[in-house]
Amino acid sequence: xxxxTKGLNLxxxxxxxxxxxxxxxxxxxxxxxxxxxxxxxxxARFLKKQGFDxxxxxxxxxxxxxxxxxxxxxxxxxxxxxxxxxSADILIVSPGVSVKHPYIQQALQQGKQVLGDVAxxxxxxxxxxxxxxxxxxxxxxxxxxxxxxxxxxxxARVGGNIGVPCLELLADTEPDCYVLELSSFxxxxxxxxxxxxxxxxxxxxxxxxxYDSFADYCSVKQKVFKNTQNLVVNTDDQRTVExxxxxxxxxxxxxxxxxxxxxxYIDTNNGSEWVYHDxxxxxxxxxxxxxxxxxxxxxxxVLSLCSVFDIELSKTEKVINHFTGLEHRSQVISTxxxxxxxxxxxxxxxxxxCAALKGFSxxxxxxxxxxxxxxxxxxxxxxxxxxxxxxxIIFGEDAELIFxxxxxxxGLSVTKVQTLEESVQFIEPxxxxxxVVLFSPACASFDQFDNxxxxxxxxxxxxxxxxxx
Numbered sequence: 001x002x003x004x005t006k007g008l009n010l011x012x013x014x015x016x017x018x019x020x021x022x023x024x025x026x027x028x029x030x031x032x033x034x035x036x037x038x039x040x041x042x043x044a045r046f047l048k049k050q051g052f053d054x055x056x057x058x059x060x061x062x063x064x065x066x067x068x069x070x071x072x073x074x075x076x077x078x079x080x081x082x083x084x085x086x087s088a089d090i091l092i093v094s095p096g097v098s099v100k101h102p103y104i105q106q107a108l109q110q111g112k113q114v115l116g117d118v119a120x121x122x123x124x125x126x127x128x129x130x131x132x133x134x135x136x137x138x139x140x141x142x143x144x145x146x147x148x149x150x151x152x153x154x155x156a157r158v159g160g161n162i163g164v165p166c167l168e169l170l171a172d173t174e175p176d177c178y179v180l181e182l183s184s185f186x187x188x189x190x191x192x193x194x195x196x197x198x199x200x201x202x203x204x205x206x207x208x209x210x211y212d213s214f215a216d217y218c219s220v221k222q223k224v225f226k227n228t229q230n231l232v233v234n235t236d237d238q239r240t241v242e243x244x245x246x247x248x249x250x251x252x253x254x255x256x257x258x259x260x261x262x263x264x265y266i267d268t269n270n271g272s273e274w275v276y277h278d279x280x281x282x283x284x285x286x287x288x289x290x291x292x293x294x295x296x297x298x299x300x301x302v303l304s305l306c307s308v309f310d311i312e313l314s315k316t317e318k319v320i321n322h323f324t325g326l327e328h329r330s331q332v333i334s335t336x337x338x339x340x341x342x343x344x345x346x347x348x349x350x351x352x353x354c355a356a357l358k359g360f361s362x363x364x365x366x367x368x369x370x371x372x373x374x375x376x377x378x379x380x381x382x383x384x385x386x387x388x389x390x391x392x393i394i395f396g397e398d399a400e401l402i403f404x405x406x407x408x409x410x411g412l413s414v415t416k417v418q419t420l421e422e423s424v425q426f427i428e429p430x431x432x433x434x435x436v437v438l439f440s441p442a443c444a445s446f447d448q449f450d451n452x453x454x455x456x457x458x459x460x461x462x463x464x465x466x467x468x469x
Contacts, residue, residue, distance in 0.1 A: 015170060018124045019050060026052065030087055034104070035094025036063035036075055042165035043092050043117050044073055057084050059097075088112065092120065095161075095185035098210055116189030118182065121166040128177040130156075130305055131193055133184070133224045134201030136352040137298045138162070139326055140290070141201060142181040144302045144319075149177065151319050152311040161186060177309075185210075187223045197252075197308045198224045199232035201301055203239040204351025208375035218243060232304040234297065235262065252307055254300035256293065263307070264300045275303060283317035290325040291332075292359020328456035330356055334467050338433040341463050344440035345456030350380050353442035357384040363436040365389050368423045370396035371443030371455075378405040381442065385409050390435070393423045397447035419448065420455070424462045 031047065033040050036058035047054055056063075056075045063075060076084065085091070085103040091114045093099060099114065108114055122129070132142050139162045146158035157169045160180035169178060177196065184207060187193075200221050211217040222243050225231060233244050235255040244251070254264035258276065267276050272286040285299060299320055303313060325331060326346075334341040342360075347353045353369070365388050378401070385392070385406060392414045394402050399416045407414050417423050420439075427437055439459050449455040 014126055015124055015174060022123065023050060023052075026090065029089040031055075031090045031092065032057060032084055032088035033092045033094070034080075035097045036060075036077075037094055037096050039096075039117050039165050040092075040094040042167050043094075043120065046120075046167045046170075048073065054092075055084060055088075057081070090115075092116065093189050095183060095189075098185075099188050114189065115191070116186055117165060117167050118160065118180070118186050118190045118193070121170070122190070122193060124170060125174065125178070127174050128196035129193065130177060130179045131182055131195035131198040131224050131228070132180065132201070132305070133182045133187065133221055134199070135204045135206050135349060136347075136355055137201045137294060137301070138181045138183075139346070140295065140298050140329060141199075141301050141305070142179055143326060144298070144323055145305050146179045147323065148302065148306050148316050148319050149179070149309065149311070152306075152309075152315065154309065154311070182224060184217060184220045187220050190223060192226055193224060194227045195224065195229070197230040197232065197305055198228040199234075199301060199305060200224060200237075200240045200243065201298070202234060202237045202351065202355075203243075204349060204354070205376050205380065206349035206351065206374070208377075230308045232301060234301065235259065236297065250308075252304040254297075254304045256296060256300075264304050266296060266300070275300065277303070277307070277313060282313055283320065285317075285320065287321050288323070289321070290323060291330055292356060294355035294359055295325070295330070328452060330359065331456075333460050334463050336467050337431075339431045339467075340436045341467060342436060342438045342440070343456050343459050343463075344438060345445070345452045345459060347440040347442055348444050348452055349374070350376050350378065350442045353440040354381065354384045356438060356440040357386070357389075360436050360438060361386055361388060363388060364434065365436045365438055366427050366431065367392045368395070368420070368427075368437070368439040369402055369442050370394045370399050370420075370423075371441050371445050372396070372447050373398040373401055374444050376442070378402050378442070382406060382409055385412055387411065391415065391427070391430070393417060393426055395419055395423050396441075396443065398443065402443075420458060421462050424459075424466055428466055 031054035033043050033054055033056045036056045058077050059080055062077055091107050093116055132138055142162050146156045149156035155175040156177050156179050157175045158179045159169045160166050161183045162181040203218055205214050225247055230250045233251055233253045234240050235253050252263050255262055256266055258265045258267050265276050269281045272284050274281045275283050275285055328345040331343040333343045344356050395417045403416050445452045445455040
């Protein structure tokens, strides 16, 4: 079924009815918001606006300022106290808090309602949801889907794990659809997503410090398909293919190469690289501005998701070819002396770094790795450490672990340093014309930085000071 461009949903009146129903169901209930980060505070703003009383607990010593509702809510900081969980009827759990916490597990065993902001959002709208998850590429695909749909005459609101928390997307008028990036942490507390179309872009080890196993992580990701009407499958990712094999809904398939039965793939047409749709050339992508094979897969995923809407896919070429990508994702930050310095700070897991390495496999390359390993197995990186790599530089908390894992690769030169700045200092004297310096750390950033954005901005500043000066 293809969704019409306008007039399908019933607008904000139906959302107001759902909010009224929620108020009736949660009347006189004790509500506990677990976690006072951006998501938890967006839940607080929403609940306060609707007249609910609640308490926020956060395990940190303090939370960020919330000037719009400060002095109107109770926030308990510090180590979680069991009695707050025992006295609550409803727990709204932020993504940063694992549902495996003993107090949350106890609440579940007692039959209490435990949910996250995405589940609450889904309770309040019937507007079609495009649900996007995966280990890598989520933000790029989510952003580009939103841009294409909005340029095609639809109103698509973009949020979730990217930019705007989903509850803040609710407004006086309903859009034609919501485009949501969803992390595994968010899916833990989302029992029924009921998406119009959903996708797991790819799967690789990530957050192994939170999950018991890779299979555990994959099973959480698979929740994105619960009651979905349409399903997009990356046939180049075998794990995703296996997870979707038994799901009996309309499927849209994509892959880099032309294989029997694929809906979207890439092939040549009059000497140029084109996306093909159901065997016919659709759009020319020979001039796209985002680099790497992984971004070609992202484009195929975007078109697959958009294909279930009543838009002209052939007219998406301009938007796709003008899309320059997102900050900290294979972002070219300098080409001084014909050396490309690439900021891929968003690569917080091995899979993301492997995808980036494949994208630059034809270039002489310096690779910067390091940070917090999150329990990942870095031997999975070894097949991607090809002969084009001149040097690997490792910094950060788990530099020793990474070094010991990859040091035996034949012909690979590996160096350890303490900081990101020392990594750039080490490389700078050796780079020559046509080299690529790829900062794709494959690790979390919290050992030396606030987050991946802070880490990426630091890399940009270092390169500007040392290379561009």
